[in-house]
Amino acid sequence: TQLLEQSPQFLSIQEGENLTVYCNSSSVFSSLQWYRQEPGEGPVLLVTVVTGGEVKKLKRLTFQFGDARKDSSLHITAAQTGDTGLYLCAGYTGTASKLTFGTGTRLQVTL
Amino acid sequence: NAGVTQTPKFQVLKTGQSMTLQCAQDMNHEYMSWYRQDPGMGLRLIHYSVGAGITDQGEVPNGYNVSRSTTEDFPLRLLSAAPSQTSVYFCASSYSAFLSSGNTIYFGEGSWLTVV
Secondary structure, rough: OOOOOOOOOOOEEEOOOOOEEEOOOOOOOOEEEEEEEEEOOOOEEEEEEEEEOOOEOOOOOOEEOOOOOOEEEEEEOOHHHOEEEEEEEEHHHHOOOOOOOOOOOEEEEEE | OOOOEEEEEEEOOOOOOEEEEEEOOOOOOEEEEEEOOOOOOOOOEEEEEEOOEEEEEEEOOEEEEEOOOOEEEEEEEEOOOOHHEEEEEEEEEEEEOOOOOOOOEEEEEOOOEEEE
16 A cells, blocks of 8 residues: 655745645655645545656645655645645556555644 | 436445445546545545556555446445445546646546444
8 A cells, every 4th residue: 555644744834935745655646746635625636746846836825746756745835824724745656546645734823 | 417426425334344335437538547545545446447447556456446337337346335435426527537737637526435
């Protein structure tokens, strides 16, 4: 079973601060996805990264896929209260339907 | 524009009871799946289906059954509920089973199940 470890598990910061969430595995993934989940709702896809070393930006969010395709990071610049939620990474090995989710990072942004 | 619809939203069961969690999607997606979400463990795949009439086991299938008689529906059955099945259950669908870039997985809003 592939394991995706996320760190930190919990993060509480003030609005305007920067933060980075990490997603690490000993397994190689053909692609990696990041999701955000708000209370009482299902996860919503933010981005998919496919190529080793790839960097994708989504407004204030920057996603990077490690060169070896075993790890990824999510960096948020100038966090806002609307960024509050559970962030999940998920790795795909290329075998049909096999998406492995990380343990999650719960982010709280306060005024 | 319903997307993925799950019912019920909340359910309390007694140990040993059976029940079915319903999942329906209106996007004509071939791939559907069920996950459970427990604190500190992310989402774990229970069962999945790559098309009508085809189902397969995921990471944690024990105690659950599924069927896929139509493209739209993918119910999850708990045959004899146990307290260990207390969890939040999510149904998901996507256009294709090959989860590459450009193929988005859509999740339902979740079903909160408590087994006492």
